[in-house]
Amino acid sequence: SQPPSPVSTYIMVSGVPINPAVIEKYNEISKRTCGAMILSLAKPNNDEVIVDQAFPPTTPDSDPEDIWKKILEQVPDEDCRYIIVDFKVKTTPTVSQEKVTLVYWAPETAPSRSKMIYAATKEHISSSLNGVQKSVQCNDADEISYAAIKEKVLSK
Numbered sequence: 001s002q003p004p005s006p007v008s009t010y011i012m013v014s015g016v017p018i019n020p021a022v023i024e025k026y027n028e029i030s031k032r033t034c035g036a037m038i039l040s041l042a043k044p045n046n047d048e049v050i051v052d053q054a055f056p057p058t059t060p061d062s063d064p065e066d067i068w069k070k071i072l073e074q075v076p077d078e079d080c081r082y083i084i085v086d087f088k089v090k091t092t093p094t095v096s097q098e099k100v101t102l103v104y105w106a107p108e109t110a111p112s113r114s115k116m117i118y119a120a121t122k123e124h125i126s127s128s129l130n131g132v133q134k135s136v137q138c139n140d141a142d143e144i145s146y147a148a149i150k151e152k153v154l155s156k
Contacts, residue, residue, distance in 0.1 A: 015121030016041060018049045018128050025051050026129045029086050029100060032057050036071050036085035039125070046117050049125060052081065064088040064096070068146040075144075078109040080118035082125060087134070089150050099133040099153050102126055106139055 019042075028034035036055040042048040053074050058067055067088070075081050083103040090096045104122050106115050126132055136152045138144035 015124035016047055016049055016117065018125060019051070021051050022049055022125075023128065025054055026084060028054075029084060030131055032086060034086075035067065036083060038071070038074055039082040039084065040079075041114075041117060041121070046114075049082070049121060057086070058088055062088070064090060065146045068149070072144065075105055078107060080107070080110050080114050081105045082118070082122070084129065084132070087149060087153050089153060091154075097154070100131055101134040101136060101149070101153055102129070102132045103144065103149065104135070104137045105144060106137065108139055 022037075022039060025034055025037050029037065034054055035057040038052040039049050040052040042050045055067070055071060058064065064087075068085075071083060071085065075083065083101075083105065085101050085103065086098050087101040088096050088098045102122075102125065104118065106118060110118075122135075122137075126135055134153050136149060138148070142148060
């Protein structure tokens with residue numbers, strides 16, 4: 001068996017580079033001019049973190065659970081993704097709490113290589129995006145449900 005190449009060792013230790021558009025879109029989320037984004041690794045080589053899709057900011061009338069469902073409709077069932085979201089929780093009918101949250105989606109059915117690269121890159125993303133208030137890992141549909149994320153966002 002051959003030793004791993006220096007490039008694959010680098011990826012496993014520190015993750016893959018982040019496209020500048022990710023930082024720009026994250027800054028929009030921080031300023032609440034963007035509501036969420038789904039990040040993926042650029043195909044075919046998984047050599048860069050890119051914005052897969054961005055979502056508009058929420059409005060005061062928005063139902064946070066409906067918004068979360070719309071985001072999840074764009075997330076594949078059988079591959080990893082990162083979701084950066086200004087996660088909104090209504091604590092009372094008139095009061096809501098928002099936290100910029102990094103959700104790492106790594107379903108059990110995802111390819112092993114994909115899970116390995118995404119896991120290695122998660123910390124790099126988190127440290128590159130100043131101000132992420134919560135980080136949550138989800139491996140199945142129950143863990144990525146609105147109720148489960150809400151519980152984690154509200155926990156201290």
